Amino acid sequence: MHEQTVLLDAWEAALLPRRPDVVRVGLAVPLTGPLALTAPSALDLAGLAADETNAAGGVRGRAVELVTVDSGRPPQAVAAEAAALHDADAFDVLVGFHTSAVHRAVEAALAGRVRYVFTPPHEGGRRRPGVVRIGSSPRAQHTAALGWLVRHRRARRWALVGNDYVWPKAVHRAATGVLGGLGAEVVGQALVPLGVDDPGALLDLVRRTRADAVLLSLVGRDLVTFNREFARAGLDRRVVRLSGALEENGLYAAGGDSTGELYACMPSFAAADGTVDAADDEGQLALQERHARRAGPTAPVVCAYARGVYDGVRLAVALAEDGAAPRPAPAVPRLALADGLAFRAVRPG
Structure with missing residues (x-):
């Protein structure tokens, strides 16, 4: 070796x-x-x-x-x-x-x-x-996933929750336009500084707005903290969540999910069930x-x-x-459903 x-x-x-x-x-x-x-x-x-x-x-x-x-x-x-x-x-x-x-x-x-x-x-x-x-980009990453959830999960009332910096702000702008075109609506938004210890105000936003879906642009440990408290509050079985930053480490740290309501859209997943494209x-x-x-x-x-x-x-x-390597084509984001401690790919359509 x-x-x-x-x-x-x-x-x-x-x-x-x-x-x-x-x-x-x-x-x-x-x-x-x-x-x-x-x-x-x-x-x-x-x-x-x-x-x-x-x-x-x-x-x-x-x-x-x-x-x-x-x-x-x-x-x-x-x-x-x-x-x-x-x-x-x-x-x-x-x-x-x-x-x-x-x-x-x-x-x-x-x-x-x-x-x-x-x-x-x-x-x-x-x-x-x-x-x-x-x-x-935010639109390329989220458009197909948002469309699938609106059509298949009847996710019509969206709360947008993220950290307060440039990427989540761009995600919120893109998502607002995409959701409006799908006949869905944004009923609440919140941006919080990095380092969330108590997401109680964010959970209150979801309850108060009667959102049936949450788009999460929290990252890393903040995303883990939110998902843990979301489950403890009993919101996980009735409110769909979609994240453009949830990957395998974050899913493990949050303790997994078995509700069938936690989704992620990233370019690659270690899908355990062989459902991703060959x-x-x-x-x-x-x-x-x-x-x-x-x-x-x-x-x-x-x-x-x-x-x-x-x-x-x-x-x-x-x-x-x-010095002149060709610029690679961006990987196509895929939609995946959290299934315990693993992801199961969802085919858009």
């Missing part, structure tokens, strides 16, 4: 002399903050992508090293560190998995001086030179098998966010190799 890829601390990389036979990929992953529960999966899948590149000969014979940056901190702190690390020649290309607030700050600080691949669902709008976004299923299963061989039986789950990081590192390597 090929030796596993070196994973360097950011400032260690900045201080160590650069070897000419190494390409460094910056890896901005949330090691702290609400999204930190996804970090083990993301780091593992980034390592797998680098391992596979190195086993195939690297970047024109140069080995890939990964340089970690904690992107779970406030946006300006992450952006300032990313810019300083680039100035110190700590990385050649950057892969980012974090909130869109951090994304906006980082792309402004780097100002097109280095290629920057942003992997999760994004806020839409224009992108700066040098930035490649491989996730979905080509996607084959690729996802193969990735899980390679990850299990690398990390062993206690390997973190291959979640949707981690899959994006894997794809982002592969793209970053291609950019480092020739």
Whole structure:
């Protein structure tokens, strides 16, 4: 087996002399903050992508090293560190998995001086030179899922609940337009700061508005906290929930769901029942098998966010190799139903 890829601390990389036979990929992953529960999966899948590149000969014979940056901190702190690390020649290309607030700050600080691949669902709008976004925009991610739930679950009265930053705001704007076109209505909205300890006011909003569906753009630990308290309040069996940020780690942390009313729309799921499209299923299963061989039986789950990081590192390597790698087509978001601790894919139609 090929030796596993070196994973360097950011400032260690900045201080160590650069070897000419190494390409460094910056890896901005949330090691702290609400999204930190996804970090083990993301780091593992980034390592797998680098391992596979190195086993195939690297970047024109140069080995890939990964340089970690904690992107779970406030946006300006992450952006300032990313810019300083680039100035110190700590990385050649950057892969980012974090909130869109951090994304906006980082792309402004780097100002097109280095290629920057942003992997999760994004806020839409224009992108700066040098930035490649491989996730979905809010409308592309949510439209099909909202339509299916309106038609098949009779979800007509929607409450929109999210964290107070750029991505949830963009999701709310997109969802309001989509739902209006479907004959449904938005009956209440709320945006709350990151770090939700007590979602009681959000639950009250759902009750007060008599919503029969909730669109959740809470992220990470905040999404987990809301789903736990939603179930404790007894709302989970009569109110449909849809999230564009719920992945496998978040489902595990919330204790799963067996109501048949919790849905998620992400580009990939480790669907346990083989209901995803054949080509996607084959690729996802193969990735899980390679990850299990690398990390062993206690390997973190291959979640949707981690899959994006894997794809982002592969793209970053291609950019480092020739600087002109084709921009990938965004993955098509799929609708999935939480079924215990796993997801079951739902075919739109």
